[in-house]
Amino acid sequence: MEQRILWAGDSTVKKNTIETYPQTGIGQVLPLYLRPEIQILNYAENGRSTKSFIEEGRLDMIEREIKERDLLFIQFGHNDQKTDLERHTKPYGEYQVNLRKFIEVAKRKGAKPVLITSLYRRHFDENENLKDNVHEDYPDAMKDVAKVCGVACIDLCEKSKQLLQQYGDAKTKEWFMNLPGNRYQAYPDGLVDNTHLRYEGAVIMAGLVAEGLYELGGEYKNLLLNEDKKKVLL
Template identity: 40%
Template sequence: MISRRRALAATAAALPLAVVGGAPAVAGVQESRRSRAHRMRTVFVAGDSTAAGKSVSAAPETGWGMALPFFLHEHLAVANHAVNGRSSKSFIDEGRLAPILEAIRPGDFLLVQFGHNDQKREDPARHTEPWTSYQEHLLQYVTGARARGACPVLLTSVERRRFDAAGTALATHGAYPRAVRALAAEHGVPLLDIAALSLALWQKLGPEPSKRYFHWLAPGESPNYPDGVSDNTHFHPPGAIEVARMTARALRSEQVLGAHEVRRLSADIPESWLTWHEES
Protein backbone atom coordinates (compact mmCIF):
# COMPACT_ATOMS: atom_id res chain seq x y z
CA MET A 1 0.00 0.00 0.00
CA ILE A 2 2.82 2.33 0.93
CA SER A 3 4.59 1.67 -2.32
CA ARG A 4 1.36 2.35 -4.23
CA ARG A 5 0.93 5.70 -2.50
CA ARG A 6 4.52 6.57 -3.27
CA ALA A 7 4.02 5.63 -6.88
CA LEU A 8 0.90 7.80 -7.16
CA ALA A 9 2.71 10.74 -5.53
CA ALA A 10 5.64 10.37 -7.87
CA THR A 11 3.30 10.22 -10.86
CA ALA A 12 1.47 13.35 -9.72
CA ALA A 13 4.74 15.18 -9.20
CA ALA A 14 5.83 14.33 -12.71
CA LEU A 15 2.61 15.53 -14.34
CA PRO A 16 2.28 19.08 -15.70
CA LEU A 17 0.92 21.50 -13.10
CA ALA A 18 -2.22 22.07 -15.20
CA VAL A 19 -3.57 18.61 -14.43
CA VAL A 20 -2.80 18.39 -10.71
CA GLY A 21 -5.94 19.05 -8.68
CA GLY A 22 -6.88 22.72 -8.14
CA ALA A 23 -3.32 24.04 -8.34
CA PRO A 24 -3.45 25.54 -11.84
CA ALA A 25 -5.96 28.29 -11.03
CA VAL A 26 -4.12 29.27 -7.85
CA ALA A 27 -0.75 29.22 -9.57
CA GLY A 28 -2.15 31.26 -12.46
CA VAL A 29 -3.54 33.92 -10.15
CA GLN A 30 -0.31 34.08 -8.19
CA GLU A 31 1.71 34.39 -11.38
CA SER A 32 -0.61 37.15 -12.61
CA ARG A 33 -0.18 39.03 -9.33
CA ARG A 34 3.59 38.65 -9.51
CA SER A 35 3.56 39.88 -13.08
CA ARG A 36 1.58 43.00 -12.14
CA ALA A 37 3.80 43.62 -9.12
CA HIS A 38 6.97 43.47 -11.23
CA ARG A 39 5.63 45.21 -14.34
CA MET A 40 7.74 48.15 -15.35
CA ARG A 41 5.78 51.26 -14.47
CA THR A 42 5.70 54.16 -16.90
CA VAL A 43 6.01 57.90 -16.43
CA PHE A 44 3.98 59.54 -19.21
CA VAL A 45 4.67 63.16 -20.13
CA ALA A 46 2.03 65.40 -21.71
CA GLY A 47 3.32 68.83 -22.58
CA ASP A 48 4.66 71.30 -25.12
CA SER A 49 7.95 72.03 -26.87
CA THR A 50 9.86 72.71 -23.66
CA ALA A 51 9.49 69.00 -22.78
CA ALA A 52 9.22 67.41 -26.24
CA GLY A 53 11.72 65.14 -27.93
CA LYS A 54 13.55 66.87 -30.78
CA SER A 55 14.65 65.76 -34.23
CA VAL A 56 18.21 65.67 -35.52
CA SER A 57 17.48 68.71 -37.66
CA ALA A 58 16.53 70.72 -34.54
CA ALA A 59 19.65 69.86 -32.50
CA PRO A 60 21.01 71.18 -30.24
CA GLU A 61 17.51 72.27 -29.15
CA THR A 62 16.52 69.84 -26.39
CA GLY A 63 13.36 69.14 -24.41
CA TRP A 64 13.62 68.31 -20.72
CA GLY A 65 11.65 65.11 -21.30
CA MET A 66 14.64 63.82 -23.28
CA ALA A 67 16.79 63.97 -20.13
CA LEU A 68 14.25 62.78 -17.55
CA PRO A 69 15.14 59.05 -17.86
CA PHE A 70 18.69 59.78 -16.64
CA PHE A 71 17.27 60.73 -13.23
CA LEU A 72 14.76 57.88 -12.79
CA HIS A 73 15.49 54.30 -11.79
CA GLU A 74 15.72 51.76 -14.60
CA HIS A 75 12.47 50.14 -13.51
CA LEU A 76 10.58 53.31 -14.51
CA ALA A 77 10.05 53.82 -18.24
CA VAL A 78 9.45 57.29 -19.68
CA ALA A 79 6.87 57.76 -22.46
CA ASN A 80 7.31 61.34 -23.64
CA HIS A 81 4.19 62.44 -25.55
CA ALA A 82 4.97 66.17 -25.38
CA VAL A 83 4.69 67.93 -28.75
CA ASN A 84 5.91 71.29 -29.99
CA GLY A 85 3.37 74.10 -29.99
CA ARG A 86 0.58 72.42 -28.05
CA SER A 87 -1.58 73.83 -25.30
CA SER A 88 -3.69 72.00 -22.74
CA LYS A 89 -6.59 72.48 -25.17
CA SER A 90 -5.03 71.67 -28.55
CA PHE A 91 -3.32 68.56 -27.15
CA ILE A 92 -6.76 67.15 -26.32
CA ASP A 93 -8.51 68.49 -29.42
CA GLU A 94 -5.94 66.79 -31.66
CA GLY A 95 -6.58 63.44 -29.96
CA ARG A 96 -3.19 63.27 -28.24
CA LEU A 97 -4.50 62.55 -24.75
CA ALA A 98 -6.54 59.56 -25.93
CA PRO A 99 -3.59 57.23 -26.71
CA ILE A 100 -2.02 58.06 -23.36
CA LEU A 101 -5.20 57.06 -21.56
CA GLU A 102 -5.40 53.90 -23.65
CA ALA A 103 -1.87 52.89 -22.65
CA ILE A 104 -1.70 54.07 -19.04
CA ARG A 105 -2.07 51.42 -16.34
CA PRO A 106 -2.56 51.31 -12.56
CA GLY A 107 0.64 52.41 -10.87
CA ASP A 108 1.77 54.58 -13.78
CA PHE A 109 2.21 58.37 -13.65
CA LEU A 110 1.07 61.20 -15.91
CA LEU A 111 3.09 64.43 -15.73
CA VAL A 112 1.14 67.34 -17.21
CA GLN A 113 2.84 70.65 -18.05
CA PHE A 114 1.15 73.21 -20.28
CA GLY A 115 0.93 76.98 -20.27
CA HIS A 116 3.31 78.49 -22.82
CA ASN A 117 0.85 78.12 -25.68
CA ASP A 118 -2.29 78.50 -23.58
CA GLN A 119 -1.20 82.15 -23.24
CA LYS A 120 -1.52 82.85 -26.99
CA ARG A 121 -4.70 84.91 -27.18
CA GLU A 122 -4.31 85.42 -30.90
CA ASP A 123 -4.77 81.69 -31.53
CA PRO A 124 -8.22 80.37 -30.55
CA ALA A 125 -7.15 76.79 -31.30
CA ARG A 126 -4.67 76.96 -28.41
CA HIS A 127 -5.67 79.79 -26.11
CA THR A 128 -7.28 79.11 -22.74
CA GLU A 129 -8.21 81.40 -19.86
CA PRO A 130 -6.31 80.60 -16.64
CA TRP A 131 -9.21 80.33 -14.21
CA THR A 132 -11.75 78.70 -16.51
CA SER A 133 -10.89 76.79 -19.69
CA TYR A 134 -7.25 76.17 -18.70
CA GLN A 135 -8.26 74.50 -15.44
CA GLU A 136 -11.12 72.66 -17.17
CA HIS A 137 -8.76 71.13 -19.71
CA LEU A 138 -6.12 70.22 -17.13
CA LEU A 139 -8.81 68.49 -15.10
CA GLN A 140 -9.46 66.14 -18.04
CA TYR A 141 -5.88 64.83 -17.72
CA VAL A 142 -6.33 64.39 -13.99
CA THR A 143 -9.66 62.56 -14.12
CA GLY A 144 -8.56 60.45 -17.09
CA ALA A 145 -5.45 59.20 -15.31
CA ARG A 146 -7.26 58.58 -12.03
CA ALA A 147 -10.03 56.64 -13.74
CA ARG A 148 -7.37 54.17 -14.89
CA GLY A 149 -5.66 53.83 -11.52
CA ALA A 150 -2.71 56.03 -12.49
CA CYS A 151 -1.28 59.01 -10.61
CA PRO A 152 -1.66 62.42 -12.29
CA VAL A 153 0.95 65.05 -11.45
CA LEU A 154 0.51 68.73 -12.35
CA LEU A 155 3.54 70.87 -13.18
CA THR A 156 3.63 74.64 -13.45
CA SER A 157 5.31 75.72 -16.68
CA VAL A 158 9.07 76.04 -16.74
CA GLU A 159 9.96 79.72 -16.91
CA ARG A 160 11.38 81.50 -19.90
CA ARG A 161 14.65 83.39 -19.65
CA ARG A 162 13.77 87.01 -19.00
CA PHE A 163 15.60 89.56 -16.82
CA ASP A 164 14.99 93.19 -16.01
CA ALA A 165 17.66 95.91 -16.24
CA ALA A 166 18.78 95.14 -12.69
CA GLY A 167 19.37 91.49 -13.51
CA THR A 168 16.30 90.13 -11.73
CA ALA A 169 14.72 87.05 -13.30
CA LEU A 170 11.10 87.74 -14.20
CA ALA A 171 8.07 85.45 -14.16
CA THR A 172 6.55 85.17 -17.64
CA HIS A 173 3.39 83.09 -17.29
CA GLY A 174 1.00 85.49 -15.62
CA ALA A 175 -1.86 83.80 -13.75
CA TYR A 176 -1.33 80.34 -15.26
CA PRO A 177 0.97 78.97 -12.54
CA ARG A 178 -1.42 80.20 -9.83
CA ALA A 179 -4.29 78.47 -11.62
CA VAL A 180 -2.34 75.18 -11.66
CA ARG A 181 -1.51 75.49 -7.97
CA ALA A 182 -5.15 76.17 -7.10
CA LEU A 183 -6.41 73.26 -9.20
CA ALA A 184 -3.90 70.88 -7.61
CA ALA A 185 -4.90 71.98 -4.12
CA GLU A 186 -8.62 71.72 -4.84
CA HIS A 187 -8.42 68.20 -6.27
CA GLY A 188 -5.58 66.81 -4.15
CA VAL A 189 -3.21 66.37 -7.08
CA PRO A 190 0.56 66.29 -6.54
CA LEU A 191 2.09 69.57 -7.73
CA LEU A 192 5.62 70.17 -9.01
CA ASP A 193 6.18 73.94 -8.98
CA ILE A 194 8.65 74.01 -11.85
CA ALA A 195 7.87 77.67 -12.55
CA ALA A 196 9.17 78.69 -9.13
CA LEU A 197 12.10 76.27 -9.20
CA SER A 198 13.26 77.28 -12.67
CA LEU A 199 12.89 81.00 -11.92
CA ALA A 200 15.15 80.53 -8.90
CA LEU A 201 17.70 78.71 -11.05
CA TRP A 202 17.76 81.42 -13.72
CA GLN A 203 18.18 84.03 -10.97
CA LYS A 204 21.07 82.08 -9.48
CA LEU A 205 22.78 81.78 -12.87
CA GLY A 206 22.22 85.39 -13.91
CA PRO A 207 21.54 86.98 -17.32
CA GLU A 208 24.69 85.99 -19.21
CA PRO A 209 25.49 82.52 -17.77
CA SER A 210 21.86 81.45 -18.24
CA LYS A 211 22.18 81.86 -22.02
CA ARG A 212 24.15 78.59 -22.11
CA TYR A 213 21.04 76.78 -20.88
CA PHE A 214 18.80 78.21 -23.59
CA HIS A 215 18.67 77.96 -27.37
CA TRP A 216 21.25 80.63 -28.15
CA LEU A 217 23.67 80.16 -31.04
CA ALA A 218 25.97 82.53 -32.86
CA PRO A 219 25.87 82.60 -36.69
CA GLY A 220 27.80 79.64 -38.06
CA GLU A 221 27.93 77.85 -34.71
CA SER A 222 25.54 75.09 -35.84
CA PRO A 223 24.79 73.87 -39.39
CA ASN A 224 21.14 73.62 -38.35
CA TYR A 225 21.07 77.36 -37.57
CA PRO A 226 23.48 79.03 -39.99
CA ASP A 227 22.19 82.51 -39.08
CA GLY A 228 22.27 81.83 -35.35
CA VAL A 229 19.32 81.93 -32.96
CA SER A 230 18.35 83.81 -29.78
CA ASP A 231 15.61 81.78 -28.10
CA ASN A 232 14.70 82.36 -24.45
CA THR A 233 12.06 79.63 -24.27
CA HIS A 234 13.68 76.43 -25.52
CA PHE A 235 16.71 74.66 -24.13
CA HIS A 236 20.14 73.47 -25.07
CA PRO A 237 21.35 70.26 -23.38
CA PRO A 238 22.49 71.91 -20.12
CA GLY A 239 19.10 73.54 -19.63
CA ALA A 240 17.10 70.42 -20.47
CA ILE A 241 19.25 68.35 -18.12
CA GLU A 242 18.81 70.78 -15.23
CA VAL A 243 15.03 71.07 -15.69
CA ALA A 244 14.79 67.26 -15.81
CA ARG A 245 16.91 67.11 -12.65
CA MET A 246 14.66 69.58 -10.82
CA THR A 247 11.62 67.60 -11.98
CA ALA A 248 13.04 64.36 -10.57
CA ARG A 249 13.97 66.10 -7.32
CA ALA A 250 10.46 67.50 -7.04
CA LEU A 251 8.95 64.07 -7.71
CA ARG A 252 10.95 62.82 -4.74
CA SER A 253 10.36 65.80 -2.42
CA GLU A 254 6.61 65.71 -3.09
CA GLN A 255 6.68 61.96 -2.36
CA VAL A 256 5.34 61.00 -5.76
CA LEU A 257 8.41 58.77 -6.08
CA GLY A 258 10.50 57.20 -3.37
CA ALA A 259 14.18 57.85 -2.82
CA HIS A 260 14.98 54.48 -4.44
CA GLU A 261 13.13 55.50 -7.61
CA VAL A 262 15.31 58.48 -8.49
CA ARG A 263 19.04 58.60 -9.14
CA ARG A 264 21.97 60.83 -10.13
CA LEU A 265 20.35 63.92 -8.59
CA SER A 266 23.77 65.46 -7.89
CA ALA A 267 25.72 63.84 -10.72
CA ASP A 268 27.13 65.44 -13.83
CA ILE A 269 25.19 64.13 -16.84
CA PRO A 270 27.19 63.98 -20.09
CA GLU A 271 25.48 65.73 -22.98
CA SER A 272 26.52 62.76 -25.12
CA TRP A 273 23.82 60.70 -23.40
CA LEU A 274 21.13 62.72 -25.17
CA THR A 275 19.78 61.51 -28.50
CA TRP A 276 17.75 63.31 -31.15
CA HIS A 277 15.32 61.31 -33.29
CA GLU A 278 15.39 61.05 -37.04
CA GLU A 279 12.72 62.84 -39.05
CA SER A 280 9.63 60.67 -39.49
Protein backbone atom coordinates in the same frame (compact mmCIF):
# COMPACT_ATOMS: atom_id res chain seq x y z
CA MET B 1 5.42 45.16 -13.17
CA GLU B 2 7.37 47.91 -14.90
CA GLN B 3 6.67 51.51 -13.97
CA ARG B 4 6.12 54.07 -16.66
CA ILE B 5 5.84 57.83 -16.95
CA LEU B 6 3.65 59.21 -19.72
CA TRP B 7 4.35 62.87 -20.37
CA ALA B 8 1.83 65.32 -21.81
CA GLY B 9 3.17 68.74 -22.62
CA ASP B 10 4.73 71.17 -25.06
CA SER B 11 8.10 71.78 -26.73
CA THR B 12 9.91 72.46 -23.45
CA VAL B 13 9.57 68.78 -22.53
CA LYS B 14 9.41 67.17 -25.98
CA LYS B 15 11.84 64.50 -27.16
CA ASN B 16 13.83 66.11 -29.98
CA THR B 17 15.62 64.63 -32.99
CA ILE B 18 18.80 65.63 -34.80
CA GLU B 19 16.68 67.96 -36.95
CA THR B 20 16.37 70.43 -34.07
CA TYR B 21 19.73 69.79 -32.38
CA PRO B 22 20.91 71.16 -29.94
CA GLN B 23 17.37 71.77 -28.64
CA THR B 24 16.62 69.32 -25.84
CA GLY B 25 13.40 68.74 -23.91
CA ILE B 26 13.26 68.18 -20.17
CA GLY B 27 11.43 64.89 -20.67
CA GLN B 28 14.21 63.80 -22.99
CA VAL B 29 16.87 63.88 -20.26
CA LEU B 30 14.85 63.15 -17.11
CA PRO B 31 15.86 59.44 -17.42
CA LEU B 32 19.36 60.51 -16.33
CA TYR B 33 17.89 60.90 -12.84
CA LEU B 34 15.65 57.81 -12.82
CA ARG B 35 16.15 54.16 -12.07
CA PRO B 36 16.96 52.40 -15.37
CA GLU B 37 13.79 50.33 -15.38
CA ILE B 38 11.57 53.44 -15.44
CA GLN B 39 10.21 53.97 -18.94
CA ILE B 40 9.15 57.36 -20.31
CA LEU B 41 6.57 57.66 -23.08
CA ASN B 42 6.81 61.26 -24.24
CA TYR B 43 3.66 62.59 -25.91
CA ALA B 44 4.71 66.25 -25.71
CA GLU B 45 4.57 68.22 -28.94
CA ASN B 46 5.69 71.66 -30.07
CA GLY B 47 3.29 74.54 -29.66
CA ARG B 48 0.53 72.68 -27.87
CA SER B 49 -1.67 74.09 -25.17
CA THR B 50 -4.07 72.06 -23.05
CA LYS B 51 -6.76 72.98 -25.57
CA SER B 52 -4.96 72.06 -28.80
CA PHE B 53 -3.45 68.91 -27.26
CA ILE B 54 -6.91 67.63 -26.38
CA GLU B 55 -8.61 68.75 -29.60
CA GLU B 56 -5.96 67.00 -31.72
CA GLY B 57 -6.75 63.72 -29.97
CA ARG B 58 -3.45 63.47 -28.13
CA LEU B 59 -5.10 62.94 -24.76
CA ASP B 60 -7.13 60.16 -26.39
CA MET B 61 -3.83 58.55 -27.43
CA ILE B 62 -2.66 58.67 -23.82
CA GLU B 63 -5.95 57.24 -22.58
CA ARG B 64 -5.57 54.24 -24.89
CA GLU B 65 -2.05 53.57 -23.61
CA ILE B 66 -2.04 54.49 -19.93
CA LYS B 67 -2.56 51.76 -17.38
CA GLU B 68 -2.55 51.02 -13.68
CA ARG B 69 0.57 52.14 -11.77
CA ASP B 70 1.63 54.52 -14.55
CA LEU B 71 2.31 58.17 -13.82
CA LEU B 72 0.98 60.94 -16.03
CA PHE B 73 3.13 64.09 -15.98
CA ILE B 74 1.10 67.09 -17.16
CA GLN B 75 3.01 70.25 -18.06
CA PHE B 76 1.24 73.05 -19.93
CA GLY B 77 0.98 76.80 -19.76
CA HIS B 78 3.37 78.37 -22.28
CA ASN B 79 0.97 78.03 -25.18
CA ASP B 80 -2.25 78.46 -23.23
CA GLN B 81 -1.01 82.06 -22.97
CA LYS B 82 -1.06 82.47 -26.77
CA THR B 83 -3.81 84.68 -28.14
CA ASP B 84 -4.90 82.54 -31.11
CA LEU B 85 -8.24 80.77 -30.80
CA GLU B 86 -6.75 77.34 -31.45
CA ARG B 87 -4.66 77.44 -28.29
CA HIS B 88 -5.69 80.19 -25.90
CA THR B 89 -7.36 79.37 -22.61
CA LYS B 90 -8.12 81.52 -19.60
CA PRO B 91 -6.10 80.43 -16.55
CA TYR B 92 -9.07 80.34 -14.17
CA GLY B 93 -11.39 78.99 -16.83
CA GLU B 94 -10.81 76.54 -19.66
CA TYR B 95 -7.21 75.92 -18.59
CA GLN B 96 -8.30 74.47 -15.26
CA VAL B 97 -11.16 72.57 -16.90
CA ASN B 98 -8.69 70.98 -19.31
CA LEU B 99 -6.20 70.09 -16.58
CA ARG B 100 -8.98 68.22 -14.81
CA LYS B 101 -9.58 66.23 -18.00
CA PHE B 102 -5.98 64.99 -17.90
CA ILE B 103 -6.33 64.15 -14.21
CA GLU B 104 -9.56 62.26 -14.81
CA VAL B 105 -8.01 60.15 -17.58
CA ALA B 106 -5.16 59.13 -15.28
CA LYS B 107 -7.39 58.32 -12.32
CA ARG B 108 -9.89 56.41 -14.44
CA LYS B 109 -7.10 54.08 -15.57
CA GLY B 110 -5.62 53.62 -12.10
CA ALA B 111 -2.64 55.87 -12.87
CA LYS B 112 -1.40 58.85 -10.86
CA PRO B 113 -1.30 62.37 -12.31
CA VAL B 114 1.50 64.82 -11.50
CA LEU B 115 0.98 68.45 -12.45
CA ILE B 116 4.16 70.38 -13.36
CA THR B 117 4.10 74.16 -13.77
CA SER B 118 5.82 75.72 -16.78
CA LEU B 119 9.55 76.21 -17.10
CA TYR B 120 10.25 79.89 -16.42
CA ARG B 121 11.09 81.97 -19.47
CA ARG B 122 14.54 83.55 -19.33
CA HIS B 123 13.70 87.26 -19.52
CA PHE B 124 16.03 89.68 -17.72
CA ASP B 125 15.57 93.43 -17.58
CA GLU B 126 18.21 96.10 -18.19
CA ASN B 127 19.37 95.73 -14.57
CA GLU B 128 19.83 91.98 -15.02
CA ASN B 129 16.87 91.19 -12.80
CA LEU B 130 14.58 88.43 -13.93
CA LYS B 131 11.25 89.81 -15.08
CA ASP B 132 8.34 88.86 -12.87
CA ASN B 133 5.05 87.17 -13.72
CA VAL B 134 5.97 86.23 -17.30
CA HIS B 135 3.59 83.27 -17.02
CA GLU B 136 0.69 85.34 -15.71
CA ASP B 137 -1.77 83.33 -13.58
CA TYR B 138 -1.24 79.93 -15.19
CA PRO B 139 1.17 78.45 -12.59
CA ASP B 140 -1.07 79.50 -9.70
CA ALA B 141 -4.12 78.19 -11.53
CA MET B 142 -2.41 74.82 -11.96
CA LYS B 143 -1.41 74.68 -8.29
CA ASP B 144 -5.00 75.44 -7.32
CA VAL B 145 -6.23 72.52 -9.42
CA ALA B 146 -3.69 70.23 -7.77
CA LYS B 147 -4.87 71.31 -4.32
CA VAL B 148 -8.58 70.95 -5.10
CA CYS B 149 -8.14 67.58 -6.83
CA GLY B 150 -5.68 66.26 -4.26
CA VAL B 151 -2.95 65.40 -6.76
CA ALA B 152 0.82 65.85 -6.75
CA CYS B 153 2.32 69.05 -8.13
CA ILE B 154 5.90 70.12 -8.87
CA ASP B 155 6.32 73.88 -9.09
CA LEU B 156 8.99 73.93 -11.80
CA CYS B 157 8.07 77.52 -12.63
CA GLU B 158 9.14 78.79 -9.21
CA LYS B 159 12.13 76.46 -8.95
CA SER B 160 13.50 77.50 -12.34
CA LYS B 161 12.78 81.18 -11.65
CA GLN B 162 14.88 81.03 -8.50
CA LEU B 163 17.70 79.23 -10.27
CA LEU B 164 17.76 81.69 -13.17
CA GLN B 165 17.86 84.63 -10.78
CA GLN B 166 20.63 82.98 -8.76
CA TYR B 167 22.93 82.41 -11.74
CA GLY B 168 22.07 85.55 -13.67
CA ASP B 169 21.79 86.71 -17.24
CA ALA B 170 25.20 85.79 -18.67
CA LYS B 171 25.51 82.31 -17.17
CA THR B 172 21.98 81.17 -17.95
CA LYS B 173 22.08 82.39 -21.54
CA GLU B 174 24.07 79.28 -22.46
CA TRP B 175 21.38 77.00 -21.03
CA PHE B 176 18.85 78.17 -23.63
CA MET B 177 18.75 78.16 -27.42
CA ASN B 178 20.81 81.29 -27.89
CA LEU B 179 23.00 80.19 -30.77
CA PRO B 180 25.68 81.83 -32.92
CA GLY B 181 25.41 81.65 -36.68
CA ASN B 182 27.15 78.99 -38.75
CA ARG B 183 27.58 76.53 -35.89
CA TYR B 184 24.52 74.29 -36.00
CA GLN B 185 23.13 72.89 -39.23
CA ALA B 186 19.52 73.44 -38.24
CA TYR B 187 20.15 77.10 -37.38
CA PRO B 188 22.63 78.54 -39.92
CA ASP B 189 21.63 82.12 -39.07
CA GLY B 190 21.85 81.55 -35.34
CA LEU B 191 18.97 81.93 -32.91
CA VAL B 192 17.79 83.98 -29.93
CA ASP B 193 15.42 81.81 -27.90
CA ASN B 194 14.95 82.12 -24.15
CA THR B 195 12.18 79.55 -23.83
CA HIS B 196 13.73 76.34 -25.18
CA LEU B 197 16.76 74.57 -23.76
CA ARG B 198 20.05 73.22 -24.96
CA TYR B 199 21.26 69.90 -23.57
CA GLU B 200 23.00 71.32 -20.50
CA GLY B 201 20.03 73.50 -19.64
CA ALA B 202 17.62 70.61 -20.05
CA VAL B 203 19.71 68.45 -17.72
CA ILE B 204 19.75 71.24 -15.14
CA MET B 205 16.00 71.79 -15.34
CA ALA B 206 15.28 68.06 -15.28
CA GLY B 207 17.26 68.09 -12.05
CA LEU B 208 14.67 70.45 -10.63
CA VAL B 209 11.92 68.00 -11.61
CA ALA B 210 13.92 65.26 -9.88
CA GLU B 211 14.18 67.50 -6.84
CA GLY B 212 10.41 67.88 -6.94
CA LEU B 213 9.95 64.13 -7.03
CA TYR B 214 12.28 63.83 -4.05
CA GLU B 215 10.23 66.40 -2.14
CA LEU B 216 6.98 64.57 -2.92
CA GLY B 217 8.48 61.52 -1.22
CA GLY B 218 7.14 57.98 -1.20
CA GLU B 219 6.69 56.33 -4.57
CA TYR B 220 7.75 59.52 -6.38
CA LYS B 221 11.07 59.66 -4.53
CA ASN B 222 11.52 55.97 -5.27
CA LEU B 223 11.68 56.73 -9.01
CA LEU B 224 15.07 58.34 -8.57
CA LEU B 225 18.30 56.58 -9.40
CA ASN B 226 20.21 58.14 -6.53
CA GLU B 227 18.39 60.22 -3.97
CA ASP B 228 21.63 61.97 -2.99
CA LYS B 229 22.22 63.17 -6.57
CA LYS B 230 18.84 64.59 -7.38
CA LYS B 231 20.26 67.87 -8.67
CA VAL B 232 23.07 68.83 -11.00
CA LEU B 233 25.97 70.67 -9.44
CA LEU B 234 26.52 73.89 -11.38
